[in-house]
Amino acid sequence: MKPVRIGMVGCGGIANAHLEGYRSLAGRGCDHFVLSAVCDVDAARASAFASQIAQFQATPPQVFTDLDALLAARVVDGVDVCTTHADHHPTAIRCLEAGVHVMVEKPMGVTVRAARRMQEVAARTGHILSIAENSRRGLGQRAMAWLFNQDRRLGAPRLFAIDYFAGPPLPLTPPAEETPAAQLNWRLDKLQAGGGWTYDGGVHLMDSLLVYFGPIDTVYAEHRTLTPRETLLTDGRRVTGHGEDTSLATFRFASGLIGRWSFSFALPGVDFMRVGFYCDQGYVLDETPGGWTHTFGGGFIDSQARIRGADGKEISSRDLELEYVLSLSGEERERLFPHGIQRSMAIECHEFVDCIRCQRQPEVDAAAGLAGLAVSAALYESAEAGVAVRIQDVLDGAVDAYQRPIDAHWGLLP
């Protein structure tokens, strides 16, 4: 069987982590794929990326600055899309329509409607649409999902509480002059990013919560921008204060479970993180600095969570991870951690290649990607409306006041 030809579209920050994933797969003898093309609107970035690939692959990839040219060259079977949120749907849809399979970074689309369009086109064309939601694939998250859903030593979940507070150190010093490059930040533009941290990083948590505890029914959120920043965008627009730096939210699950999260990056002198999952026979408590990333981010930072069950014995997250791995059959271990890899990004890259080779569906398909995104979007809708919001109403488009201007801008309204 010929190697699957993968093109990488968007060669910025996270694409480097995907590249490391492909590099580690190649290094472990996985020869099922070749990186045949790279594409970025920034020619220098695309070329630099191709040079990195040439270090571990015999044939260097072709370099493009335009997606249509890449598709016309017919040099890819699948593309790995690592562009900005608002670019996910146009790029993914053009690829799917051209007969090319797609893996796209999270959040799946800039709004629910954008993601729905992607889902419809994937269903109509029959091509693979995988969402690069890496968080749930990390060893820590897999072990936690196993703890709540299979192992069940903690009994029934009762409540979760998640706090993540950070701010500038005290005493405060005047902010340093921002460089022009630092100001060109698409993440601070609602039209390009869709939202702030609740949308960008928060969607990882939403996905993990859905995996741990099942469907979420209703959310209520309060959002604030306590320290508004002015940003100059690449198209010359100046925007101020988009993107909440503070969020308080409650969640009610279909199972009846309740929970809340709160984060703020605008609390001077404060640096504090705590994640607690409380059940009727025990708890998981994680206060690891940087454990945010472990628990509902990229899954890169080892956590030192404590798990205590009905026997009163406390074990570490490392102990739990070992128990979980020992519970897996050889086949499950190879499927979830192929070639012994534990880095979540390498695992999702491997899965994408395997889905194309074997014509199978990915774990995080369009429905799963949309489910996580809809919870993040619902938090914005709730904060905008000042009332609790049902996830189903956001999925159906019945509640859309926050997202409507974004949809209008990108021509997504019916």
Ligand SMILES: NC(=O)c1ccc[n+]([C@@H]2O[C@H](COP(=O)([O-])OP(=O)(O)OC[C@H]3O[C@@H](n4cnc5c(N)ncnc54)[C@H](O)[C@@H]3O)[C@@H](O)[C@H]2O)c1
């Ligand atoms: N899974 C994770 O943990 C994680 C972490 C960070 C970012 N992300 C996601 O990755 C995506 C990219 O984020 P980033 O931090 O790498 O952003 P970035 O700005 O560093 O990179 C985006 C790149 O896309 C390029 N680009 C934009 N539009 C393009 C187009 N139409 N065609 C080709 N190239 C185009 C830009 O020039 C830039 O090089 C986002 O969806 C983000 O949410 C995921």
